[in-house]
Amino acid sequence: MTSHTIPPRSAFPEGFLFGAATSAYQIEGHGQGGAGPTHWDSFAATPGNVVNAEDGAVACDHIGHLDEDLDLIRGANLDVYRFSTSWARVLPEGSGTPNAEGLDFYDRLVDGLLARGIKPAATLYHWELPQPLADIGGWRNRDIADRFADFAEVIMGRIGDRVWSAAPINEPWCVSWLSHFLGQHAPGMRDIRATARSMHHVCLAHGRAIQAMRGLGMSNLGAVCNLEYATPVDASPEAAAAATLYDGYYNRFFLGGIFNRAYPEDALRGLGPHLPKGWEDDFDVIGTPVDWCGINYYTRKIIAPDDGPWPHHHEAPGHLPKTQVGWEIFPQGLHAFLKRTHEGYTRGLPLYVTESGMASDDRIANGKVDDRARIDYLAQHMEQVRRAADEGIPVKGYIVWSLMDNYEWSLGYGPRFGLIHVDYATQTRTPKASYHALADALAR
Ligand code: FCB
DSSP states (O other), X not given: OOOOOOOOGGGSOTTXXXXXXXXXXXXXXXXXXXXXXXXXXXXXXXXXXXXXXXXSSSTTOTGGGXXXXXXXXXXXXXXXXXEEOOHHHHOTTSSSSOOHHHHHHHHHHHHHHHHTTOEEEEEEESSOOBHHHHHTTGGGSTTHHHHHHHHHHHHHHHHTTTOSEEEEEBOHHIIXXXXXXXXXXTTOOOOHHHHHHXXXXXXXXXXXXXXXXXXXXXXXXXXXXXXXXXXXXXXXXXXXXXXXXXXXXXXXXXXXXXHHSSOOHXXXXXXXXXXXXXXXXXXXXXXXXXXXXXXXXXXXXXXXXXXXXXXXEEEEOOOSOBOTTSOBOOTHHHHHHHHHHIXXXXXXXXXXXXXXXOOOOOOOBTTBOOOHHHHHHHHHHHHHXXXXXXXXXXXXXXXXXXXXXXXXXXXXXXXXXXXXXXXXTTTEEEEOHHHHHHHHHHOO
């Protein structure tokens, strides 16, 4: 196997930005600082949902290690840090009285980044829905959009004057389909009506939050979608149609709603009967103009047709090399999505790769972590980004998932996605070989 090296900063267009990402519940330590309960806490406490029933109560104790972690971002020569703000930390009841300690924390985070010359890229929601809102239907209840806009005003009323960019919702597909159709994430439902409703309400909440942030005078606002490449299992027309439909409800539904003010016909054939009444009238809000689009990209899936109920398909095994979590490594998919998003949806708006990375079973040996598979993975994906930039696609940045090992949702603390190794028993941080390789490539 040939191994790839991370291209130097100079190989990318002038002003191209590099960063690393995390999210609140995955690193902060949700059990401290006055945060309220979330649907992830109850989901994790239910046997069978999360490996070892692990939760985010302690995670990486990022709150207790803020300065150390910010210094590590700086030490990797990164330009941007993409973090998320926990709704339940800011508003423990989901609405009402803010938690002053929570707001203070995000204030310190943003100021700490700026003091180190790093651009703060905020995501408002990365999955920890306050439990009181989950209790009244969560993303199935249309009211979520207004509650979310209120949260946007509270948190951005505090830090919106200093963040470099903001996006309302991380990965609409995960918030809706993964969590309400596949049942793999909180609230762990498997119900098509709940799925269709949450898909639409996520889009609506996105638009309402963009409006709220515009109202505060903020700029550089975007949308972050996770895109997954669909490959037909064989050369039959049935397999091609199955892969196209997968692409429809996974990728084109959210990009279509937000950038083209329409949902794709193929996805609507199955979801239409379950959408809330009057959904067609919401596109003025959903399509509120944004300034950029973020793409989170990890893998592809092989799709096979079957005779089951809609969407009449299932995943088949693939044969490419896989990461620790079994995801095939398919870098070309990133180039394909940058091109398609630019041509079919964003038409000239800046694109950012807002997440890219892999899990590996990294261990410390002699004080070091030799994660050369991650260096190879990042290098191959950065090459695809460079290819897109060379073709004139306006991709402006590449952000690695993740800054450090953290709570990987239903997989618990086993998968390690970080540039930095975390020993969860001692909270010791050890930069991996990939961290050092990135720091060298990005040095000015
Ligand atoms: C993305 C999520 C992120 C992390 C990575 C591996 O879908 O945004 O929180 O779980 O996958």
